[in-house]
Amino acid sequence: MKGLMTPARKYFFDEPVRRVGPTARASAEVRGKTMAETDLRSIVHTMMPQVRADLENLVRIPSVSLPGFPGEPLGKAAEAVAELFKGVGVGNARVAEVSGGYPTVYGEIEGPPGAPTVLLYAHYDVQPPGPEEKWDSPPFEPEERGGRLYGRGAADDKSGVVMHAAAIRAFEGKPPVGIKIVVEGEEESDSHLDAYVLENPDPFQADVIVVGDTGNWKVGEPTLTTTLRGLATCTVEVNTLKEPVHSGMFGGPAPDALIVLIHLLAELHDDMGGPCVPGVDSGPWDGLDYSEETYRETAGVLPGVPLVGKGTVSERLWTSPSVTVIGLDAPQVEGAANALIPSARAQVSMRVPPGQDSREARAALARHLDASAPWGVKVNVTEGLEGPAFLARTDGRGYDAARKAMLESYGRETVLMGQGGSIPLISNLSSIAPGAEIILWGAEDGVAAIHAPNESVDLTELEHCILSEALFLRYLVV
Numbered sequence: 292m293k294g295l296m297t298p299a300r301k302y303f304f305d306e307p308v309r310r311v312g313p314t315a316r317a318s319a320e321v322r323g324k325t326m327a328e329t330d331l332r333s334i335v336h337t338m339m340p341q342v343r344a345d346l347e348n349l350v351r352i353p354s355v356s357l358p359g360f361p362g363e364p365l366g367k368a369a370e371a372v373a374e375l376f377k378g379v380g381v382g383n384a385r386v387a388e389v390s391g392g393y394p395t396v397y398g399e400i401e402g403p404p405g406a407p408t409v410l411l412y413a414h415y416d417v418q419p420p421g422p423e424e425k426w427d428s429p430p431f432e433p434e435e436r437g438g439r440l441y442g443r444g445a446a447d448d449k450s451g452v453v454m455h456a457a458a459i460r461a462f463e464g465k466p467p468v469g470i471k472i473v474v475e476g477e478e479e480s481d482s483h484l485d486a487y488v489l490e491n492p493d494p495f496q497a498d499v500i501v502v503g504d505t506g507n508w509k510v511g512e513p514t515l516t517t518t519l520r521g522l523a524t525c526t527v528e529v530n531t532l533k534e535p536v537h538s539g540m541f542g543g544p545a546p547d548a549l550i551v552l553i554h555l556l557a558e559l560h561d562d563m564g565g566p567c568v569p570g571v572d573s574g575p576w577d578g579l580d581y582s583e584e585t586y587r588e589t590a591g592v593l594p595g596v597p598l599v600g601k602g603t604v605s606e607r608l609w610t611s612p613s614v615t616v617i618g619l620d621a622p623q624v625e626g627a628a629n630a631l632i633p634s635a636r637a638q639v640s641m642r643v644p645p646g647q648d649s650r651e652a653r654a655a656l657a658r659h660l661d662a663s664a665p666w667g668v669k670v671n672v673t674e675g676l677e678g679p680a681f682l683a684r685t686d687g688r689g690y691d692a693a694r695k696a697m698l699e700s701y702g703r704e705t706v707l708m709g710q711g712g713s714i715p716l717i718s719n720l721s722s723i724a725p726g727a728e729i730i731l732w733g734a735e736d737g738v739a740a741i742h743a744p745n746e747s748v749d750l751t752e753l754e755h756c757i758l759s760e761a762l763f764l765r766y767l768v769v
């Protein structure tokens with residue numbers, strides 16, 4: 292059972308925490324300035340063998356959080372993460388139980404008076420490795436090939452864990468800002484931390500929240516993820532007959548439930564194949580221009596298959612809804628009988644563009660499904676899941692510091708990118724700390740193959756990320 296594999300502990304999040312407040316820079320500058328005189332680039336470069344050893348150590352622990360996998364490695368990984376952060380100067384780093392789930396590693400470093408507080412988030416749990424024969428080296432035995440370190444979790448998200456630890460280590464445990472670390476163990480499964488954050492907002496208050504669980508769209512191209520689409524699902528059920536009846540004897544006058552459902556589902560897209568749910572609109576996108584070619588290749592679109600909808604690929608992916616039928620209850624083709632179908636059911640899932648309320652979007656989807664039933668047939672629509680979309684505020688000093696840090700680290704200007712899926716924790720953090728800037732970055736580049744066989748992290752990219760994060764902490768105060 293989840294959460295029982297590590298000894299029960301007092302829940303540590305609720306210890307008193309320092310209030311965050313407006314920034315009086317005076318004393319923060321003392322530490323910041325001292326560090327500004329040292330060369331973070333060479334410090335980080337010198338640290339890399341240690342960082343790699345830390346990462347390999349974590350990758351060797353098969354901390355798969357999904358149901359059906361043993362819980363013991365999760366406890367072991369949590370302990371290893373707490374030790375890692377203790378070792379870099381977070382003296383109070385501790386394994387904190389999350390009721391009903393795997394523990395979260397939490398710790399704090401008090402900043403100089405008046406300095407901003409930065410919350411660093413990552414997760415130590417990983418996806419299952421899948422079939423081992425699809426891996427070129429065993430998933431939990433890290434191996435370097437061509438400058439990339441291969442292994443499950445090497446990128447998602449143990450790279451984020453070591454990135455945060457290394458950024459703190461670069462300041463010898465005395466960063467110029469206040470630090471909170473939150474490293475969860477259930478990001479890949481049913482997170483209990485999401486709800487915990489809403490119920491216990493105090494420990495998660497910060498001026499800037501850094502989520503180290505994304506990456507550059509391409510190695511060496513500094514990228515900040517600024518939008519996430521939300522989620523809204525509905526189930527629609529059609530009942531037209533008491534039971535299946537012979538299509539020769541009865542076919543014609545009575546509406547077949549599956550045909551009704553097909554007509555209704557066809558109304559979810561327009562003539563160009565774009566999503567069509569009244570009340571849920573597309574928005575503009577002015578960040579990275581995701582090319583059609585890259586999209587085709589990464590999504591695995593078969594040759595000759597046209598792309599559908601309108602607008603740029605970036606708009607369609609990041610600031611527009613998308614609608615998919617993710618489940619369908621209908622008779623199978625094999626063994627199909629010549630009969631009218633009495634009942635049919637579909638689950639419809641919509642990605643909600645940033646800036647739109649996901650509950651309203653879900654209601655709009657339900658209304659549209661209901662109104663689309665043909666020929667006066669009544670259908671039952673049930674609203675399902677809902678997850679908020681996210682739109683980062685990018686005009687604050689956290690983003691200024693992040694852009695400046697990436698420019699110095701990579702020698703290139705930052706591009707903005709969206710992400711097609713939702714991360715519930717981010718929405719929850721932004722609702723409990725509405726004033727906080729939220730920065731999403733990390734070492735999960737476009738070819739990191741997260742959740743897939745042969746996941747890897749580029750070690751040079753990881754070094755650039757660590758340098759970016761260290762510089763970012765400095766630039767917040769100087």
Ligand SMILES: [Zn+2]
Nearest residue numbers: 447448478504
């Ligand atoms: Zn992740």
